[in-house]
Structure formats: structure tokens, C-alpha cells
Amino acid sequence: MDDPAKFLLRRLVRRIPAQMLKATLEKWGRLNAEQRESLNFSQSKWALTQELEALCEESRLTVKHIAELEMIYITENPNQMMWHAFQLLDPEDGALAVELMQFKELFKCHLRELVRNVSVKIKKHTDEAVWIRMSWGEGFSRLSHLNATYVVHYLQTPYVFVSGLSPKNKPLLLQVLTLSTKHERIKDANLSGRKLTAIRDLLLRQYEHVFPTKYPSPLTERNQSVSNLHTEKEQAEASAKRHQMAGQAFGNGVLPALQSAVYKLETKFKDPTNQTMTEQDEPFRCVVKFSSTNLLESLRHCASSGIASTPVAPLLSSIPLKGRNYFVITDKSPSANS
């Protein structure tokens, strides 16, 4: 095995937690059962790496095979990297009919036209997602498998999720994606996060929605608020209304685990009690970052418990509505529209 392969293998073994290593190696399938049995998983990672290296040498595995192993691990555990979402716009006529084989061909073909030195691996995952792993090379130098770019695309949806893309290769990749999915443009969806499952669910709206109703829900279990007998009678109606509006803004049940939202505010300071500041023409610049283990649930709880005023402010409800978590707010645009 040459050096890049060894390096990649070492890094991979360091990264994969011990309990998952055995299962991942099994799925990989490049080592036969005998070789896998001979590995001692209870020893230190360093010793394990040495053993694995020896086995790979025996089977004459190359860096491409190790890259496969990495892809298997990442596909099973996508929530460890920083993902950025992009949206495809203006579909052409055949866009909805693009299926896997066609997409694969188009992608490889367009990629070859634009870039010479790149290695691509496309795989379809069980949940209808197409995973692409790309290793880039500088000019004519060898491919670097260490900083691979991962792309996830759900066919027939206009969304693409990318991780590990350098600014240099960004325009190339985006153009290839646009062409191979038969769209005209692609733009940054302003949504990013560590948990791929969360941002995917948010964009594809795969969580329980609440629709505005004129009459409150007949199922009283849904409107469970904090039961405090002293305040219940007085507060029951207000509390139910808050719950309803919070649900409308964010959804019911378990929400996608988005972890942060950033707002860059450049609006004027308008305060009737502070004339000096109100008269200033320059905007009051500040950056607000909300973070939580599950941001949408926190915001929903704030709305239903009264910390956030209801109806929910449009800046907050845009997160699930528009599926984005980075906003730049200025005075010219109507709120939350930039």
C-alpha cells in the first residue's frame, strides 16, 4: 500500500468509534471472513491500525478501496460533518424524469468535460439518496483522497447537500450539478448544519405540520399546557391559543434537530423613548446567533410558554417556512426576505 492509502486508513481508524469498526469492515467486504476474525478489536487503535495495514497489504488494496470504506462510514453516519444546502432552480422539461442511471451518466460526462483530474464514486443509498464522493487533484498532480467532497442529492427534489467543498472547486461542482439534473440555475439555500438528517427533513418538510384552523382541536390532549390548577382556569384559553400558534409556526411532534440560526441585522434603531438613536441614519449593526440542541423545539417552546410573543415573529417562523438558517436583514427588504 502506498503512503496516501496508509494515511487515509490511519485517519479513518482514528475517526471511526471502536464499536462501529467491526460492522463497517463487514459491510465493506474487502476483507474476507478469515481476515476479519483475526483482528483483535479490544486492543488500542494504534495496534489495530497496524494489523489492518498488514491485512490490506496482503489483499493488495489500494487507496480507492480505502476511500470506499470511508464512504460507507460517512453514509451511515452523516451527522458529523458540516453540510451546506443548495437549491436548483428553473427546471427544464425533462428534469423530473431524471432517474439514477441517467443522472450518473450525465454527471460523469459533464464532469469530464470540465475537470480532468478528479475521481468520482456514485452510490445509491437505501433511502433514495444519491451519494457522490469526489477527490480532487491540483492540475496534473496526484489526486488527494484526504479532503474528499461529499454530495447528497435526492432525485426529483431540487435540493443538494454538500460537505467538504473548497471555494476553488465550488463553481465547477455547482455547474456540473445544474447540468446533470437538467436545471438552469443553482443557488445557496442559506441553510447549513452538522446534522444532515435534520436539514434534509427541514427542506423536504418531512415533519408534522399544523394547519391553521378556525376551530380549536377537538382532541384536548393536544393542547396540554403546564397543569397548574391555580392558573389553569384563567390561562387555559390563552395557553391553548399560544400552543396553536406555536404549532402553526414550527410544527407538531418531533422537529428536525437544527442546531443554530444566525441573523445579521443591519436595520435602524427605532425606539420612541430614545430620540437620539432614532434620528440616526446609519443602521445598528449586530449579529444574533440562536443555538440549542434542537433549535426548532426550543423556539416552539418559547412561543407556547409565552417567552416569545405570539403570533410568532416572521424572522423566527422563516426558519422552517423558508428552510434556511442564515439571514441578512436590512431595512429595505420586507422583514426576512433577503
Next chain:
Amino acid sequence: MEKSRTSVTSTPISSVSTRRIRRRSFRQSTRSHFGVASRLGLTPGQTTHRFNTSRKAPKPQNITEKVSPEHLALLVKTEWHLCYVTPLYRFRHTQLKSYARQLSAFIAAEKQQGLGVEVGGLQDTFKVSMSVLQGLAETNDDPETVLIQVQSRPAFARQDEPLKTVWSGWLSCINGNPEYLHSLPKDFTCLPLFGSRGLEGLSSLVKSWLRSTFDCFFGPLDINQTTLRWLAALWTNCHMESNIQHLKMQWTLPAAPPLHVAYTVNSSDALALWRSVRKSRAADQEACIEIEEVTSFMEGLTSHFYRHFGVDLSAGDLNQVSTALGSAKVKGRMKISSSRYLISTLSLLTECAFLKIPI
């Protein structure tokens, strides 16, 4: 006022002192707030100390002539965990070498407690050094700051490898309340502010040694919400002289799961807001800042936030305030990043420590 002193180590002394005070309550009825305090079970302080409603804005001071650069480098740009300390009994600045020897023996003894003696085993050797940090004291009443450092050589290192500092701490009193300092009996030294950094186990060992040697008591100096707001305003005020780069505040709202909000304001805009809430006053009074101004400043910031998000930040807690000059966390951790404001920040913290001391 003479009140027979109870042991400084037993705090809070609410149950003990109220009995005595009730008997003398008739005499003390004129000192109305003391009577109220004792009836409520709060410990009345030696001084009529209330939280300042007005302060002087800190002026940047170049203290590099007064304090040596090595000492400055130790203090600045590090996050210290703060505690308050009651006055030390029979502490002599001249006996620091002997104290250092006693402390290292204490640490060595404690570390060996409960351990089996290894045959030929090497132990971590701890060496303690105590020294006076010259130059920080502001007034004549302030006792000099004492610096304590614990250095160790890890068990498998060679003999000639340099010792590494694994723990440092200091006891300090800057601009201490002169009434209080004068009212202390002769044998007591008041160094109410204690900062520490390093292994938690060593912190507790040093504290217990100080406790048993000097009959004092340690308690956590939580930087409360008011102090954090003061710091936000004071640091913004400093932007006129030194660039604070940004004013960053971190709040936590009690949602399920808890929601953290990091609100970072551009430094010039924060200064503009601060200037707009300042009352007009005579030129020589410029440096005086009142609590109403601090409150209006914070209200301006939170109402701007409310106008956009509909979320009232006062429903949660302010956890941390940071600028380029330093950062303060509510759990009693403080970092001072600029030596020019070291003295003024330490004075503010000394004041907080005085307020927390039970006696």
C-alpha cells in the same frame, strides 16, 4: 461599632447572631436597616455597604512601570476562577517562604493519603512558590497582592527538565473599602479576592490549607446579573479610548431544550447607544456613571432585539459578557485581556468580594 466577633469560619451566622441582636434591638432600633436585616436572618455587615449606584468610569492606566512584565503576563489573558475570602488571621507578608514550604508539604501529604507506597515508584513532586506581586495596590490601606504558584515535574521526566506551572492563584485587595479595613482588629489581613487557575484538585488543597492555617473561609464569587450589566456598560464606555472590537452578550432562555442566544453588537453602534443614554452633566463629572444609565443601555439593547424577534431577553439569564478587553462569566470566571484596565477591573471585583463577605 463593637460587636463581639464570632468565629469567621462559621458562616452564615444568622442563627447565632440574631439572638444577641434581639436583646440589644432597642439600642439598635435607630440603625433601622440593621434591625431589619437581623430580623430577616440576614447577616448584618460591619459596614453600611450597599451596592454602588454610581461609579467612576475606568481610565486606562499604563501600569507597566508599577508592575513587572512577567507578573502582568501571568495575570492578563487568562481566565481566572474567582472566590471571596474572609480576612486572614496572622498572615505575614514577610513569612511567605515558610508558608510555601508548609504548603508543599501539605500537598505532598494529601496526595499520599490513601495511596499504597509503591516500591521504587516515582511520585509527582510539587514545589510551591509564594511571592508578593508588587505594584497593584492602589491605596495605602491595600495589602499587597500575594501570588501562589504550584509547579510540578511529572513522574517520568528527567531531573533537569524545567518545572511546569500546574496551578496558579492570587489573593488580592484593590481599592478596598477603607472603613472596613480600618475596623479590622490588628492581626487580620484582608485580601478578599482570590483567583485560581489550574487543576481543580490543587485548588481545593490550597484552599483547605489556607483555611486551616489562617482561619478564613472561601466562598464562590458569582458575578451576578447586575455586575455583568455594569461590565457591559463600562467596557462600552472604554471604547472611546481603546477599541473593544465588539460587545458580545450570551443569554440563556429557559426553554426545553434551553435556548442560547449570542448577541454581538458592533462596537461603534454600541458606543452610540451608550452615549445617547448618558445624562448631560458638567465636564468634571463626566466620568461618573449611574445605574440608571446602565439600565437604559441594556433596555435599549433588549428592546431592539424584541422588535425583531418578539423574544424578551429578560426572561432568561445573562451568562457572559465579553469584549476585546476581557470576558466575564456568571459562574465567577473572569478574563482580563488588556493590562490597561487591570486595576479598575480588579477594584470592581474587590468590591463584589466585599459585598459577599458575611462579616
